[in-house]
Amino acid sequence: MTEPLLSIEDLTVTFRTRSESVRAVDGVSFEVYPGETVGVVGESGSGKSVTMLSMLRLLPRTSRVITSGRALLNGKDMLRASRRELRRIRGREVALIPQDPMTCLDPVLRIGGQLGEALRAHSSVSRDEQRKRAVELLASVGLPQPDRQYGQFPHELSGGMRQRVMIAMGMANNPSLLIADEPTTALDVTIQAQVMDILREAQAETQAGLVLITHDLGLIAEMADRVVVMYAGHVVETGEVNAIFAKPRHPYTVGLLGSLPQTGGDQDWLRPIPGSPPDLARIPTGCPFHPRCLHSHGREICRTQLPQLTPIGSDSTHRTACHFSDELADESIHGLLTVAQEIQ
Amino acid sequence: MNQPPSPDAMLESLQTAAPRVDGSPFSSRLRTFAGNKAALVGLVILLIFVILAVFAPLLTSQDPTGQNLAAAFQPPSAKHWLGTDDLGRDILARIMYGGRYTLLIGLVAVSIATIIGVPLGLISGYLGGVTDTIIQRITDIMLSFNPFLLALMLVAVFGAGAKSVTIAAGIGVIPQFIRLARGQALSIREEVYVEAAVAFGEKPMAILRRHVMRNSLAPIIVYATLNIGLTILVAAGLGFLGLGVQPPAPEWGTMLGEARSYIFHASYQMTFPGLAIFLAVLSFNLLGDGLRDAVDPSLRD
Amino acid sequence: MSGLIAYIVRRLVTGVITLVGVVAVVVLMVQALPGDPARVIAGIQATPQQVAKVRHTMGLDEPVTVQFWRYLENLLHGNLGISARTGDPVSSLIGTRLPYTVELAILGTVFGVIFGIALGVLAATHKGKITDALASMVGVAGVSMPVYWLGILLIVVFAVDLKLVPVSGAATLSSLILPSVTLGVFSMAVVSRMTRATMLDTLDQDYVRTVRAKGVAERVAVRHALRNAFIPILTVIGLQFGTLLGGAVLTETVFSWPGIGQLLVASISSRDFPAVQGIVLTFAAMFVIVNIITDLLYSVVDPRVRLY
Numbered sequence: 001m002t003e004p005l006l007s008i009e010d011l012t013v014t015f016r017t018r019s020e021s022v023r024a025v026d027g028v029s030f031e032v033y034p035g036e037t038v039g040v041v042g043e044s045g046s047g048k049s050v051t052m053l054s055m056l057r058l059l060p061r062t063s064r065v066i067t068s069g070r071a072l073l074n075g076k077d078m079l080r081a082s083r084r085e086l087r088r089i090r091g092r093e094v095a096l097i098p099q100d101p102m103t104c105l106d107p108v109l110r111i112g113g114q115l116g117e118a119l120r121a122h123s124s125v126s127r128d129e130q131r132k133r134a135v136e137l138l139a140s141v142g143l144p145q146p147d148r149q150y151g152q153f154p155h156e157l158s159g160g161m162r163q164r165v166m167i168a169m170g171m172a173n174n175p176s177l178l179i180a181d182e183p184t185t186a187l188d189v190t191i192q193a194q195v196m197d198i199l200r201e202a203q204a205e206t207q208a209g210l211v212l213i214t215h216d217l218g219l220i221a222e223m224a225d226r227v228v229v230m231y232a233g234h235v236v237e238t239g240e241v242n243a244i245f246a247k248p249r250h251p252y253t254v255g256l257l258g259s260l261p262q263t264g265g266d267q268d269w270l271r272p273i274p275g276s277p278p279d280l281a282r283i284p285t286g287c288p289f290h291p292r293c294l295h296s297h298g299r300e301i302c303r304t305q306l307p308q309l310t311p312i313g314s315d316s317t318h319r320t321a322c323h324f325s326d327e328l329a330d331e332s333i334h335g336l337l338t339v340a341q342e343i344q
Numbered sequence: 345m346n347q348p349p350s351p352d353a354m355l356e357s358l359q360t361a362a363p364r365v366d367g368s369p370f371s372s373r374l375r376t377f378a379g380n381k382a383a384l385v386g387l388v389i390l391l392i393f394v395i396l397a398v399f400a401p402l403l404t405s406q407d408p409t410g411q412n413l414a415a416a417f418q419p420p421s422a423k424h425w426l427g428t429d430d431l432g433r434d435i436l437a438r439i440m441y442g443g444r445y446t447l448l449i450g451l452v453a454v455s456i457a458t459i460i461g462v463p464l465g466l467i468s469g470y471l472g473g474v475t476d477t478i479i480q481r482i483t484d485i486m487l488s489f490n491p492f493l494l495a496l497m498l499v500a501v502f503g504a505g506a507k508s509v510t511i512a513a514g515i516g517v518i519p520q521f522i523r524l525a526r527g528q529a530l531s532i533r534e535e536v537y538v539e540a541a542v543a544f545g546e547k548p549m550a551i552l553r554r555h556v557m558r559n560s561l562a563p564i565i566v567y568a569t570l571n572i573g574l575t576i577l578v579a580a581g582l583g584f585l586g587l588g589v590q591p592p593a594p595e596w597g598t599m600l601g602e603a604r605s606y607i608f609h610a611s612y613q614m615t616f617p618g619l620a621i622f623l624a625v626l627s628f629n630l631l632g633d634g635l636r637d638a639v640d641p642s643l644r645d
Numbered sequence: 646m647s648g649l650i651a652y653i654v655r656r657l658v659t660g661v662i663t664l665v666g667v668v669a670v671v672v673l674m675v676q677a678l679p680g681d682p683a684r685v686i687a688g689i690q691a692t693p694q695q696v697a698k699v700r701h702t703m704g705l706d707e708p709v710t711v712q713f714w715r716y717l718e719n720l721l722h723g724n725l726g727i728s729a730r731t732g733d734p735v736s737s738l739i740g741t742r743l744p745y746t747v748e749l750a751i752l753g754t755v756f757g758v759i760f761g762i763a764l765g766v767l768a769a770t771h772k773g774k775i776t777d778a779l780a781s782m783v784g785v786a787g788v789s790m791p792v793y794w795l796g797i798l799l800i801v802v803f804a805v806d807l808k809l810v811p812v813s814g815a816a817t818l819s820s821l822i823l824p825s826v827t828l829g830v831f832s833m834a835v836v837s838r839m840t841r842a843t844m845l846d847t848l849d850q851d852y853v854r855t856v857r858a859k860g861v862a863e864r865v866a867v868r869h870a871l872r873n874a875f876i877p878i879l880t881v882i883g884l885q886f887g888t889l890l891g892g893a894v895l896t897e898t899v900f901s902w903p904g905i906g907q908l909l910v911a912s913i914s915s916r917d918f919p920a921v922q923g924i925v926l927t928f929a930a931m932f933v934i935v936n937i938i939t940d941l942l943y944s945v946v947d948p949r950v951r952l953y
Contacts, residue, residue: 056858058854058857058858060849061772061848061849083863086860087860087861087862088860089860090857090858090859090860091858091859091860095858096855096858098851098854098855098858100851103850103851103852104851104852104854104855105852105855106852106853106855106856106869106872106873107852107873107948107949108872108873108946108947108948108949109869109872114855117856117859117861118859121859121860121861122860153948155948155949166855169855382781382785481662481663481666482666484663484666485666485667485670487887488663488664488667488887488929488932488933489667489887489925489928489929489932490887490888490890490891490932491888491891492888492892492894492895493887493890493891493894493925493928496891496894496909496913497674497921497925499913500674500918500921501674501677501678501679502677502679503679573788573789577789577791580791581792581793581891581895584791584793584895584898585894585895585898585910587910587913597791597793600791600793600794600797604797604899607797607800607801607805608805611801611805614794614797615798618791618793618794618797618798619794621791622786622790622791622794625789625790625791626785626786629785629788629789630785633785
């Protein structure tokens with residue numbers, strides 16, 4: 001087996017404020033291999049963005065953050081990298097394609113300048129070369145008039161165009177890992193597909209690994225090879241995308257899948273999971289999902305013991321953290337859960 | 345789209361950088377305030393000045409205005425802790441008594457500015473239209489002088505002296521209060537409870553009094569505190585120019601102006617009145633900053 | 646471009662309207678003098694003939710509206726009246742002294758802006774550390790400092806004790822240093838406080854995170870944050886310019902600087918109201934012009950700002 005590109009091991013991230021401490025990520029581990037796409041799914045507040053941003057060491061600096069564990073990128077622990085090392089790694093080995101292209105480009109600088117900055121950060125190129133390469137990049141992400149967009153300001157571009165610019169910027173130094181944080185949520189539905197195509201092409205071209213953070217299961221089904229499902233800072237289920245979609249073994253995953261709009265037939269509505277994600281300062285004891293779980297039936301172990309992520313049967317890639325995952329092997333239960341969700 | 349605000353809007357929001365008030369209980373605000381060491385330092389300095397000013401006759405036996413030329417220009421000593429001035433008067437006693445002028449002028453001037461400026465601003469912001477335009481044009485004109493020049497002009501016309509200095513300093517900062525209150529009224533006008541009051545048929549003036557006024561109180565108090573410092577600076581500046589409280593009254597700015605002639609051989613004579621002005625203004629600024637942080641949750645970390 | 650010109654014209658028009666308002670204020674100011682304005686201006690020892698002459702030359706015997714229009718009309722011809730104290734045209738009195746005040750105001754602003762921004766950036770990038778605490782202390786001390794006292798302290802230390810610079814006057818280049826610093830300290834404090842507050846906000850913006858994600862030195866990220874913090878900073882620079890002009894009156898007095906601020910104080914002391922009127926008007930005009938300039942600079946700093 002090849003070496004993983006990114007290996008996150010037992011990552012824990014705690015935010016400290018004056019009065020309380022919030023554990024946003026708790027003991028998260030997973031790997032990303034070269035060329036593969038890993039989808040990280042969860043509701044907002046599940047810790048999926050914090051996991052990746054803490055790996056990049058790009059969490060906002062306003063709060064006190066305590067991280068433990070390791071995040072090995074090409075064998076190098078990002079959590080312990082020096083400023084200088086970070087500078088060398090960011091942009092060149094790993095690039096971030098952020099959530100909201102509206103706020104992620106510097107509003108007072110031309111597109112060309114911002115792209116040029118990314119190019120200059122890792123190679124010494126002449127001004128002409130830099131311009132040529134920037135325009136090429138803009139063309140490669142399908143911008144209609146790359147020469148013109150080079151000299152434009154962000155506010156002169158549409159949201160979809162800006163996200164293309166962000167992708168071009170991410171690809172500027174051919175990184176081996178791309179992290180796309182909800183890359184399409186801020187965009188129109190019609191634009192979303194185009195942007196994802198661009199992203200896929202870019203990835204295919206460079207054979208980069210891709211971490212796709214999203215709450216959109218449809219996107220995962222379309223793009224991802226493997227899935228990591230997160231809830232309240234924990235990984236609750238992980239496995240190949242087919243296994244997760246066909247045979248989910250965690251009530252939360254079942255709930256997420258059940259909440260997908262059923263197009264076709266008469267079931268064209270959303271069934272949200274009842275309740276809301278926990279306050280991270282007050283995560284429930286035991287399994288963090290138990291207060292919302294439709295499968296727990298008030299069993300004591302769910303309230304008292306944190307379930308560990310364990311492989312399911314012989315399939316070592318499919319793992320879940322539920323005390324009663326065996327019961328979920330019976331697929332008729334899924335139907336029951338879905339119906340229960342509907343009633344609630 | 346994240347359109348940038350227009351320059352005018354920016355200006356507006358800056359001038360009326362009014363603290364937002366959350367619904368947190370008084371006790372939590374008090375805790376925030378008490379946790380702010382700088383604000384506590386400000387409070388302590390202010391209390392010291394208040395005590396010195398109020399109990400001056402008990403705390404010193406020296407006469408702040410009685411001249412004794414034989415004792416002139418004495419550097420600080422056991423008898424005269426801060427030395428004596430050109431007319432042999434005890435500088436410490438003068439500073440203690442002088443605090444009465446400074447604190448009263450600051451307090452009264454800001455009260456004047458609040459009483460005149462806040463209603464004008466609230467009306468301007470709440471009613472809008474022609475009323476707003478007229479009040480805002482006048483405010484623009486007043487702002488194009490600054491508080492000090494405005495006060496200086498008023499004193500030039502109405503003469504020096506404690507009373508006119510107080511009024512002048514107060515009028516000098518009126519435009520700032522108009523701007524602040526207007527901004528408050530503009531934002532509160534959009535609140536649900538005001539809309540509800542309108543729907544219930546309450547009259548504009550009643551709404552202003554009952555809802556808008558009450559809800560803008562906290563930021564106005566913060567702003568008033570910060571402006572006491574400013575009016576003290578203005579009043580003392582007038583005194584320094586000889587256009588403020590007139591000698592022999594021991595107003596600090598006036599003392600500084602008198603001491604200026606002797607900076608070459610008696611620099612201590614100007615050190616302490618100036619230090620007193622600085623510390624008094626500093627105390628109000630620290631206090632105001634602390635109050636603002638306590639009232640405005642967006643500034644808390 | 647024509648849009649820009651239209652905007653400038655519009656700003657100039659509102660500026661002129663404000664200044665017309667200021668003219669009304671200075672005309673009313675003389676009317677408001679307690680008792681007989683002509684008597685006050687002519688002085689207590691003046692003979693009835695002298696008082697009558699003052700009344701006539703200043704037009705005080707006419708209705709206030711007529712005085713207002715006459716003042717405006719004269720102003721258009723560059724005529725600000727005759728100084729009651731020296732008998733010279735007020736415009737030429739101001740003309741010879743204005744350059745000194747402008748020089749001082751520019752140097753004070755430059756000092757305040759450069760050090761204020763530096764201090765604010767330092768504080769914001771070291772939030773919660775000792776540097777931040779020190780910068781905050783300098784900031785609050787700066788806005789609490791009486792300029793006149795600061796000026797005297799600087800004179801005592803640098804001119805009297807250390808003899809590094811001349812005590813007063815505007816004779817040499819080094820004589821500029823102390824007055825500029827004195828005048829600029831308040832601006833520095835205000836600008837540093839604003840810079841810190843805005844930078845704390847912009848440093849956490851997504852676009853700065855994007856810059857960091859590119860793998861550049863932290864100072865590059867700080868530069869992006871600062872550029873985006875410029876609009877609020879520019880706005881305070883414009884607004885505090887009024888305070889700076891007020892400070893100039895006091896600074897000029899302390900340093901015997903031959904500008905219009907010192908002239909204003911002398912004119913008030915000698916009840917020379919034509920001169921007071923002219924100087925006050927000049928100060929107001931300077932404030933209005935500077936704020937038009939800062940407004941225009943918005944669009945230079947931020948391409949999203951459409952002024953027209």
